[in-house]
Amino acid sequence: MKKHILVVPGDGIGQEVTVVGKAVLEKIAAKFGHDFTYDEALMGHVAIEATGDPLPAESLEKMRASDAILFGAVGHAKYDNDPTAKVRPEQGLLKMRKELGLFANLRPIKLFDELLGASSIKPEILKGVDILFFRELTGDVYFGKRERIDNGNTAYDTMIYSKYEVERIARKAFDAAMTRGKKLMSVDKANVLESSRLWREVVLEVAKDYPEVELEHQFIDAAAMLLIKDPKRFDVVVTGNIFGDILTDEASQIAGSMGMLASASVGESTGVYEPIHGSGHDIAGKGVANPMASVLSAALLLDISFGLKEESEAVISAIDSVLKAGYRTRDIADATTPANMILGTDAIGKEILDRI
């Protein structure tokens, strides 16, 4: 298979982990006889430093011209404590999602048995958890109108949804539910918010086309609670942008580490595959970042954008085997991990490559 892949490392540990993700794609291509070509593009803080723009036109062009994008992360500590900064790395992320029409973010939360102990949640609560989140990605309060009014003394953002936006993500989630446990949980705040009431109306309407799927509604505050109390109750979940942002980060902790979780953003154009961890600027440059989420992103890319199931499973098996052999990165090690089994980014990357 001939495919063109764009690597967008972005900021911080994004630079480190995508090196491993790309190496895995190269190894897969060699082993399975595919012809993958690669290019690279700037985004985030590194793009601001180089061009003043968090998503330069050249990067966007390369994105549109590729068959799939392996993405790292954006963000830098300097912006966190400077709320007045006009240009911000995250603007690049939001713009990419909008420009590529990436309205659906898929986040699988499936645990490797070897890592059940790494979570702060009891293993017996966790064992068997298998959740697939559908987070709406191009609407909601992250994209509505925002401004200062009243001489700068008041600020607002607009939490907004249109029916077609809810319908297209709801259909994707119902479709996925049909291929899994035929259960779907929709999360909103319909007891207070008008945008949530519209969300629920549309989900109820779409549900008519999926009579076999058992539909459940939860409020976001209750869902945040249930996710800790009884994560096995969740199967496919569909929710808006900000509620999905919060719930999936919370779910990542159920999984023990953000370093193990990949996500896919798909929609109208090229799909983007990325770890759910951020730029991790506290550990950037130290060579200790866990590259497995980037590797699992590569596996998702092979599966969803290229339909290469066997290749995707070969990647996941390689990670499973590395974990079974006892190798860990720092973030997923515990008190019982021998010091010599705790590896850095490159070393654990090599262990993964050796098993493909």
Add this chain to the structure above:
Amino acid sequence: MKKHILVVPGDGIGQEVTVVGKAVLEKIAAKFGHDFTYDEALMGHVAIEATGDPLPAESLEKMRASDAILFGAVGHAKYDNDPTAKVRPEQGLLKMRKELGLFANLRPIKLFDELLGASSIKPEILKGVDILFFRELTGDVYFGKRERIDNGNTAYDTMIYSKYEVERIARKAFDAAMTRGKKLMSVDKANVLESSRLWREVVLEVAKDYPEVELEHQFIDAAAMLLIKDPKRFDVVVTGNIFGDILTDEASQIAGSMGMLASASVGESTGVYEPIHGSGHDIAGKGVANPMASVLSAALLLDISFGLKEESEAVISAIDSVLKAGYRTRDIADATTPANMILGTDAIGKEILDRI
């Protein structure tokens, strides 16, 4: 001490648990020689059924005329699946908060040692957790303008904060931090939202008056994750209305059960004391609801509105003693609890009263 207390049971299990909360106040008054008088008022679904209004003028008048309010819960299943209902129980709650100027919701998360095993989080992660949340209660997207536009095909809500709203809750949180560990975490989403950037600016400004307090900022998605990973990292937390709604419900699960958590809503006028659990319509009328959050609400009422520390501690000790004796309600029982030690609402209420 002569005080007038208004009991507002509201809906569902609110009706059941406030009976116990009020009985505890009566027992305290008898034992410590106080003269407490009581009145009762309608709110929520029961008020809609009786008057058409979730918070009738008569109820509001009684609220203003009282020294403190012991509140139950509002809500009913029939509204959850009817997003088109114009009159809703929760409107009463929001109106009460606005009318009484209850801009600060205090939620202590402090665990009883006997219940550490009741959580899905590992006991070693939990032991020693002592968090005090300050949730802003009268602003944010729960009160901003909301409407349908575009022939009903689009709906929006407005997430809005003014500087004075952030400042007054920030000051309360900093004041509390000074009496505790001198640590404050402010939670926002300043990397995307303008209202959050205003929030952070004001918190940074107020911080100048509290040079001894160590201030930390977290984004809401990261905070939702950290709360599971390392709850001991949290001491005093200040955040907006919707983020606080989500985080405190999540934190309740860390505590093992919503049935053990009380909250205080204070501001410009009469303070309101209530469990953080809702109306629990799935278990309402069965006599199995855990009344301890209502009893702990009564303890908070004695402490905060009346300054009766000794009386407040007598209530908390009684609960501690009931738990040490091995009594549980269903929600906090586990596999090791003998069936005869699992009590209903009234029976465990009697055990508490007997120990005051």
